[in-house]
Amino acid sequence: PRYDKCLTAFLGNLVYADFNHFATDYKQVNRCCHSKPYYVPGGRVFVLPLIQRLDRISLNIMTLIIESPRIYTRNGVPITVTGVAQVKVQGSNPEMLSAACEQFLSKSEREIQEVAKLTLEGHQRAIMGNMTVEEIYKDRKLFSKCVFEVASSDLVNMGISVVSYTLKDIKDDEGYLEALGMARTAQVKRDARIGEAEARRDAGIREAQAEDARIAGQLKNEALIAKAKRDLALKQAACDKEVQALKAKSQLAYQLQAAKTQQEIKAEEMGIELVERKRRIELEELEKERMKYILDATVRKPAESECFRLKTIAEAEQIRVTAEAEAEAEAIKLRGLAEADANRAVVLAEAEKMKRVAEALKNYQSAAMLDMVLQTLPRVAAEVSAPLAHCDKVTMVSTGEGDVGIAKLSNEVIRVIEGLPQLVNSLTGQDMKTYIPAR
16 A cells, blocks of 8 residues: 655645545645645655655554553452554545644654554543443443544544544453352342242243133133023013014004094095185185275275375475565564664764763863763652652641641652752762852
């Protein structure tokens, strides 16, 4: 097999690779001026002498025998474990290939194997210290899985992948494993003796069960025979009962048929009577229809005509009354509007008059006030003497002192009139004595 090749170039170059061969090696080509190298998997490549350098790294699987002698397990028992691991430089992952070239490019395949072996052995020792002898011995798959997972995560940083790991052998210098085997052997022998005793017991049980089954079968057969006899007797009784029933049925058949015939005859008679009644009802219905037509022609239609005539007359009268009422309402409305206009004119005239009187009072003050008082006094006197004007008869009663008769009545009226100036003064605040010269 070929070895992986790493080619470091200090100048630009032309690379030709034949990919028809299996990729068992990798070529790394570094260009000049610190340019990044590139890799060629397997095949062939041109190398310029003195300008380029070719290094190789193997991509083949490497088998490692990993032995960990006398490692103390979790329960303090020293054992020796031998494992077999298959590792290789990962060429399909560029990052892992770059890491492998960076760390192992100048190393031989044996040196790479030694590094991987030491790493796997360290992880194998660590896993052994975390497990008991029984766990390692009984569950080798779990132990191999733990070593594989832990070692893979560590070696992947070096560009190496663990293809597989298996536990090859477990040894014990203290006889612990042998004791476990002896205990297991004793357990197996014990289980064998127990199994033999259980087999004898089961055989006795099966014999007893077989005897019970035989007796049960015999009793079952006897029960079946008794049941068959009972079924035969029941069937025979049922047949006898059925025969008796058929005889009774045949005896009653004639009576039943005769009764049915009588019922059919009676039904036919009732049908004939029903048809006759139906025809009479139809004749009565026809008579009712005829009478209805006669009533319609002689009573209802003339009544409807008269009702329509009266209704038409009433509607015409209602229309006439409504029209007259509407005309009267319109006339009343017009008269009301006219009276309202007249009253409005009167009120406006009165208001104008009062306005002018107020202006005159404002201008003349005392004289105007005197004029109003003098105009009002006759009405006041008339109102004072009004009760006397409506009296039919006056009866005067006197003690004989002073005036009597009509003279006394006149004096009373004069005295009332003399008190008018004082009344005017109290009502208006005007003293009439200031406007009337003294006698």
